[in-house]
Amino acid sequence: MSLCPEYSYHLENMAIKLAGNLIESAKMIKIRQMTIDDVQLGLKLTRQAGWNQTESDWLRFMKMEPEGCFVAEFGGRSVGTTTTCILGHVAWIAMVLVDVDARGKGVGTELLKYSLNYLDKRKVKTVRLDATSAGQPIYEKLGFTPEYQLARFEGIAPSGKRGALVSKATPAIYVSIIEFDTQMNRTNRGKMLSRLFEDFPEDIHIIWDGGKIEGFILTRPGANAIQIGPCIATIDAGPVLLSDALSRCAAEPVFIDIPVDNTNAVKIAESSGLRIQRYFMRMYRGEYVKDHIQALWAGSGPEKG
Ligand SMILES: CC(C)(COP(=O)(O)OP(=O)(O)OC[C@H]1O[C@@H](n2cnc3c(N)ncnc32)[C@H](O)[C@@H]1OP(=O)(O)O)[C@@H](O)C(=O)NCCC(=O)NCCS
Known part of the structure; x- marks a missing residue:
């Protein structure tokens, strides 16, 4: 089936616009190492998502991988987090959280890419995580394979x-x-x-x-x-x-x-x-x-x- 030229032109324009938006968003995203001052951000995002982790959990994540916990800034505002934890040849990624106001702009994806780069540089053989239904599509796009479900x-x-x-x-x-x-x-x-x-x-x-x-x-x-x-x-x-x-x-x-x-x-x-x-x-x-x-x-x- 071929699309009428006008519709096809419209779709092409939409695709170019979306790609442009993605590039523009990516430029506004900065990833940096998490510091102790970011624990409050982590807690705010944890509460926003209704998750169970406490301040003591955040402090433990940072102690386990001080250089591998990250914050995303979007337009100069801290809006996202993620943590990694290297356990020998295996590493875990966790606490992928983006402020509701900043979702759908590529922040989650950039946080993941940055974390994977950090882990690849440390020659980790396997990266694992437990995905929510919101996170799973992002991880699949970045090469993760589903293993099994936990309830x-x-x-x-x-x-x-x-x-x-x-x-x-x-x-x-x-x-x-x-x-x-x-x-x-x-x-x-x-x-x-x-x-x-x-x-x-x-x-x-x-x-x-x-x-x-x-x-x-x-x-x-x-x-x-x-x-x-x-x-x-x-x-x-x-x-x-x-x-x-x-x-x-x-x-x-x-x-x-x-x-x-x-x-x-x-x-x-x-x-x-x-x-x-x-x-x-x-x-x-x-x-x-x-x-x-x-x-x-x-x-x-x-x-x-
Ligand atoms: C899951 C979560 C981290 C995703 O963060 P995010 O910043 O919204 O993720 P991204 O923007 O990178 O990607 C989300 C979608 O937006 C799209 N997108 C990315 N940049 C975009 C842009 N500039 N314009 C429009 N869409 C864009 C992505 O392609 C992706 O599309 P998809 O729905 O087809 O997969 C966020 O929703 C969240 O914090 N949820 C609650 C906690 C949670 O479940 N975390 C995951 C733990 S496993």
Whole structure:
């Protein structure tokens, strides 16, 4: 089918105008390194998007990758953020947030490109992220492939039975937890876990069996709800740890991010009266790292898998 010349001319003009707008917008966007003074911007954008991260989360992101957290300025105003975190050969991108007033102008895309350039220069083999439905199309355009879906469950934690085998982790055990996590995840997340242990020493629980770790779980406060996770555990330890964490949070609002294919974990969330709030798509760029989904009972939050 051929278009009438007038219509085709009109379309061509529109395309040229849009391309011109994109170039003009790109010129107005400046990306710079995030500083401690930008935490308030991060918090403002987090609240605007209704996300759960707190000031302590932002400070931890900056401590983990001081040179890899960025702010976008548009027309001289700070309007966007993103953070990266390098964990050996794998890196995570998170906190991609653009002020509602500045969306649709290429700010999100430029932030991503800048972050990818930062990570490529550091020879990272795999870049991963958990995408919202708003972010996924941008990441696909930049070469990310969807991997699997996680469901965010939310609700009021029911009062249940505490797990008799569950104990509070002490600092002496942190190294063993990180070793267990690395084995299960094929990525050394020690940099992230050790900071979570430092910030929330009272909220790490484990199951030991004959001196061997069978699983661990963390909980931490959020702006809207307690985030339950990460929880990495064997098939036997996972249900006990998850139920135990829920009973410790009894009567409080909670979030748990669960891979939809971990049906055992999904069943626990559903039978605890939690409901799906939304989905995230785990995506990767570069070398594929296969997660052990049946051992992933709760993600650490969309910012780090
Ligand atoms: C997702 C989010 C970060 C996107 O930021 P953004 O700055 O609006 O993104 P971009 O402008 O780069 O791209 C968005 C779209 O605008 C288009 N666009 C870019 N520049 C444009 C311009 N000058 N004029 C018109 N459209 C433009 C892009 O092509 C893209 O189009 P698409 O919808 O067909 O994919 C932003 O919507 C946001 O903060 N959402 C809430 C938090 C969130 O979900 N973050 C993602 C976490 S994974």
